[in-house]
Structure formats: structure tokens, C-alpha cells
């Protein structure tokens with residue numbers, strides 16, 4: 178007896194379809210079973226999705242079904258909840274379920290042969306080294322923490338934990354996890370962080386708290402820098418229920434966890450939660466969906482929540498009901514490490530080309546001689562964003578992109594940050610031969626050099642010259658380099674740390690008393706409506722790096738300096754008061770007036786082709802094809818436009834915005850329109866790729 182069985186696979190040839198193919202099996206396989214199936218001459222990993230749909234009687238000769246090649250023995254089927262999560266994500270983000278399912282499984286499940294798999298199953302996992310770290314005293318919750326924990330215990334959620342940097346949010350996650358682990362011998366907890374480099378310190382904190390009681394195997398990590406073998410091992414531990422806590426980046430939202438009861442999304446506002454290729458999912462939004470699906474509580478935590486989450490957690494007013502999330506506030510910092518005093522420097526009153534105002538420099542000098550640490554934030558890496566010729570006006574454009582190549586002085590290269598094209602710096606102007614070519618603008622590399630000059634005469638209290646270090650994507654390219662550099666900062670070997678937004682996030686630098694932010698004005702007037710939101714959260718995060726050690730004896734209070742040509746901008750006013758709610762209210766008002774998210778819902782279609790016209794033609798044809806339905810559903814389709822950086826690596830890029838005040842109507846439109854887009858491919862052969870981005874973060 179043979180059973181037609183529907184199996185999800187991921188193959189580019191089927192990427193436009195659901196991803197389900199029908200195979201024959203001589204036994205009935207449970208949905209969620211992992212199998213290997215033949216396709217052409219290859220064998221693919223697949224997930225049994227259920228019985229195959231009945232054969233269409235009108236179809237011509239029934240197809241000869243091929244048989245499932247093998248079943249991955251020894252693995253419990255993936256749960257119905259997991260399959261539902263995958264199905265939802267695929268539908269919502271306009272991809273095939275096969276792609277989403279297979280992309281979220283560890284690659285070794287696919288790559289190991291049947292024999293290798295059998296051997297892998299035999300292997301008893303080596304128990305991790307016992308944790309011999311001394312038992313740490315568990316702090317008694319503060320009143321704010323106790324209140325928040327009581328609410329989390331009693332209410333359904335989802336919760337938005339709006340807690341200042343240093344207010345003890347992580348301690349709340351630890352306590353909430355602890356309560357669950359103690360109550361239910363199977364309960365599993367998923368904790369997500371936005372970036373890999375934030376995982377080690379969080380992992381350490383969770384391990385220190387839970388390993389003594391639940392053993393070192395109770396916690397596993399899930400992120401892209403694990404080796405394939407580690408990833409499989411950790412995935413299996415979560416899938417079997419042995420790992421009680423999974424800690425990871427956005428990919429972890431798809432972890433198979435049969436007893437999931439709590440999901441924590443730390444720094445929920447961070448754009449890194451949005452996947453930027455393939456299925457462009459938001460792990461934060463999927464966490465909310467998954468929590469609801471599985472009956473797990475969800476805690477989103479942030480000092481500067483996304484405006485979406487802030488809006489969803491609005492309290493009830495006389496005219497409107499409350500949002501869907503429950504907002505829990507923790508305004509105080511634990512141990513009274515006060516938030517820094519914000520000082521604004523009006524750059525209009527500084528001499529032309531001033532990099533550091535004298536006031537700021539004096540303040541830095543004073544603190545350095547006292548042995549305090551300083552952070553200088555500049556969101557632009559490299560030495561200078563452009564190299565140019567004073568004679569003929571030549572600029573270091575990238576020949577493959579509509580962007581300038583950045584001058585990196587250290588290795589004397591011109592490097593394109595979009596396509597990676599790198600060349601040595603020319604000795605003379607490539608156009609006119611002039612020897613006098615010079616940098617325009619300033620990046621972190623140059624800032625580091627400039628600061629070394631400005632502070633050359635400053636010594637630490639021990640008489641040693643001060644040390645300046647730089648942390649950005651260039652200085653940390655080598656594996657382990659970021660950890661090494663951060664350790665130096667933590668150990669106090671570095672006095673001034675220059676860097677991009679990488680230094681603003683999450684790190685617990687103990688002796689920082691002054692943070693300076695340079696060149697932030699661009700975001701105030703950006704065409705991207707989310708730029709102010711990102712700037713505000715970056716500056717609040719950076720401010721949170723100062724004054725973390727309440728025991729430090731301070732001669733003068735911690736400070737955050739902002740140099741700007743628009744010092745009275747409302748964003749800086751709100752920053753000065755550390756008043757996120759005021760900032761959010763002002764931004765939400767603007768968004769509501771302009772009907773921007775969260776008051777409307779958006780999607781983008783992006784197309785890439787060898788020439789701009791072909792890319793736009795495709796999009797405009799798609800617009801025509803969808804026009805009638807869009808009209809009916811009150812969905813707005815905008816004309817195709819070139820992307821901000823229109824050409825990357827010789828590929829022209831265009832995009833088209835789709836907007837609607839109803840999420841449901843937008844979803845309905847996209848679901849129907851997708852078939853049109855696929856059908857149009859053959860008439861637009863010049864289009865290399867196209868993709869839909871639902872709830873895009875950058876427009």
C-alpha cells in the first residue's frame with residue numbers, strides 16, 4: 178500500500194511555489210517527519226507536511242510518483258506549532274514554506290549522508306565542562322523589578338518592558354526564566370539578542386545563574402558563527418527538549434522547542450531583527466505570533482522601544498481602547514548610577530571645520546587625567562568617505578556602483594562599502610595627473626589619528642600616556658578581534674574608545690564617564706522617515722554606556738556631549754531630558770499626520786536588472802497588473818523609482834512602494850498579486866531578481 182505524501186523541500190526551481198512536492202511512502206509518515214527525497218539526480222532534505230492533496234481527476238495521465246528515499250531516524254517530528262509558524266512566516270513574507278522551513282534547519286541535517294547520520298546518532302554528546310565558577314549571589318529584586326515580575330506572572334502579555342539602560346531588565350529576564358524552570362520540569366525559554374557579539378556576555382550571565390542548578394547542558398546558543406556541527410548539536414538539544422534555554426540571534430525564532438513557554442526579545446527596537454535577504458522576516462514580530470500560537474509569554478525589552486511597539490502598548494484613553502501589548506516601565510537605574518547630563522554644542526558658533534569644540538576637548542582632558550574613560554561615537558568608518566582632486570574635481574567613485582569609495586589610510590586603499598571593490602590609493606589623480614589629491618570628510622580612522630594629536634600631551638594618573646583605540650567593522654574584521662578589543666576596554670587598558678554604533682550597544686564599560694557624539698545631523702533631515710528614531714535610540718544607548726558603576730567616586734557627574742548645527746532640535750531636547758516618551762509622542766504625531774507606519778502598513782518590491790529602465794519597466798508592469806485589485810482594496814501602489822544607491826556591483830536597482838492602512842487588505846493584495854509577478858517573469862527576461870519586502874525597515 179502506498180501513500181501519496183506532501184513533502185516541503187527547498188529548491189530554487191520551486192521557489193515561486195509553496196515548495197511542497199508529492200512523494201510516495203509505503204507507510205504513513207507523521208507530519209513534521211524529516212525525510213530525504215529524490216529530485217532529478219539529487220537528494221534533498223524535506224519535511225513531511227501531511228497527506229498530498231487529492232489528484233485532480235481532470236489532469237492527464239497521473240504522474241508516476243517517486244518514493245521517499247529515507248527517513249531521518251531517531252528524530253521526533255517537528256511540531257504542528259513549528260509547521261504553523263513556518264507556514265505563517267512564508268505567507269506573510271511572500272516566500273515559499275519550503276524555503277522558510279529548510280533555511281531554518283541546521284545545514285548538517287541536509288549535508289550528512291544516511292550513514293553519517295546513523296553514526297551521528299550513535300555519538301553520545303560529550304558533556305560540557307562543569308561550571309566551576311563560584312556560585313553568584315542572586316540579587317534581591319528592586320521594587321520596580323518585583324512589580325514587573327508580578328505582572329508578567331499574572332498577566333497574559335505580550336509585554337513591552339520599557340526599562341532604562343541599567344534598570345535591571347536582564348535581571349527581570351533571568352527571574353522570569355527561573356520562575357518557569359522551577360514551576361515546570363519541561364519548560365523551555367527562548368532569549369533573543371540583536372547581534373552575535375552581544376551573545377557571549379548574556380550567555381555567561383545566564384550560565385552563571387542556571388548551570389549550577391540545571392547543569393551546563395541546560396543552555397545552548399544559536400547564531401550564525403557556530404560551526405555546522407555545533408549548530409546541529411545545539412539544535413538537537415533544543416528539539417529534544419534537553420536544552421531548557423536557547424539564546425540566539427534572529428534565526429533562533431525558528432528553533433524547534435517543543436515546550437516553549439517564554440520568549441524574550443532584548444533590545445526589541447534593533448533593526449537587526451529584520452532579515453535582509455531570502456524571507457525578509459522580522460524575528461520580533463514572529464516572536465509575538467509564535468507566543469500567541471504556542472501560549473508562551475513574550476517579553477519585548479528596550480530603553481527606546483520601536484515606535485511600533487510603543488504604539489501597540491499605548492494605554493487606553495477616553496476615546497480609544499488600550500493597545501495589544503502591556504507596557505511595563507522600569508525608569509530607575511539600579512544602584513543609582515545616574516544617567517549622564519546631556520550637553521549640546523552649537524557648531525554654528527565654532528570656527529569652520531572644527532572637529533572637537535574646545536569645551537569638549539577641555540572636558541575630555543580633565544577626565545582623562547583623572548583616569549576616567551571616554552567614548553567617541555562617529556557613525557562612519559574608514560579614514561575619509563571620499564578622496565578628491567583639487568584641480569579637476571575627480572572623486573573616488575566606485576566604477577561599479579553609484580557611490581564613492583572610502584579612503585582607508587591604514588592599508589592605503591580605496592574600498593567600496595557596497596560591492597567591496599578595493600584598489601590601492603592612486604599616487605596621482607587618475608584624470609589629470611595632479612599629485613595633490615586629498616580626503617574629504619572624516620571617518621573613524623581619521624578621528625582616531627586626529628585625537629592622538631589633540632591629546633598627545635595628556636597623561637593618565639599613573640603618568641603613562643593615554644591610549645586610544647578604535648572599534649568598527651574594519652578593526653574587528655578578524656575573528657576574535659572584537660572580543661579582544663572589548664576585553665582591553667573592560668580591563669581599563671584603553672582610555673579613549675573611538676567607534677561606530679558598534680560601541681554604543683549593550684557593552685558594560687565600567688569607567689566611562691563621558692560620551693561624545695559627532696556628526697549626527699544627517700539623520701535629522703533624512704529622507705528615511707525612520708532615521709530620527711534610529712538616531713535617538715543610538716544616542717540613548719550611547720548615553721547609557723556612561724556612569725554604569727555606581728561605586729565610582731565622581732568629581733563631576735557623567736556627561737554626554739552632542740555637537741550639532743541644530744542643537745535646539747526637538748530630538749535633542751528630548752534627549753537632554755532622557756525623555757523617550759516625549760520623543761515618541763512627537764514622532765508618532767508626525768507619523769499619524771503623514772499616515773506612515775504604525776498608522777499604515779508598507780511593502781516594497783525591489784527589482785534588479787542590467788539597466789535601470791528594465792528594472793523600472795518590470796515594476797511598472799506589475800503595478801498595472803495589480804491596479805484593479807489595489808483599487809478595490811484601497812491599497813496604494815506608487816510608481817517605480819531608482820533605489821537611493823541605484824547601482825551596486827554593476828546591477829541597477831529600482832523599487833516600488835505599496836501602502837495601505839489595513840494590514841489585512843495589504844496581505845490580501847500581496848497574496849493575489851504574487852501570481853502576477855511570477856507570471857510576468859518570462860516577459861521581462863532582463864530582470865535578474867525581484868523580491869518583496871513586507872514591513873520594510875529602510876525605504
Ligand code: ADP
Pocket residue numbers: 316317318319322340341342343344345346347348349511512
Ligand atoms: P539592563 O539589562 O536593563 O541594562 P541589567 O540587568 O544588566 O540592566 O542590570 C544593570 C546592573 O545592575 C547589572 O550589573 C546588574 O547585575 C545589576 N542589578 C540588576 N538588578 C539588580 C538588583 N535587583 N540588585 C542589585 N543589582 C542589580
Ligand code: ZN
Pocket residue numbers: 566567568569570571606607608609610611
Ligand atoms: Zn585631477
Ligand code: ZN
Pocket residue numbers: 575576577578593594595596597598825826
Ligand atoms: Zn562598488
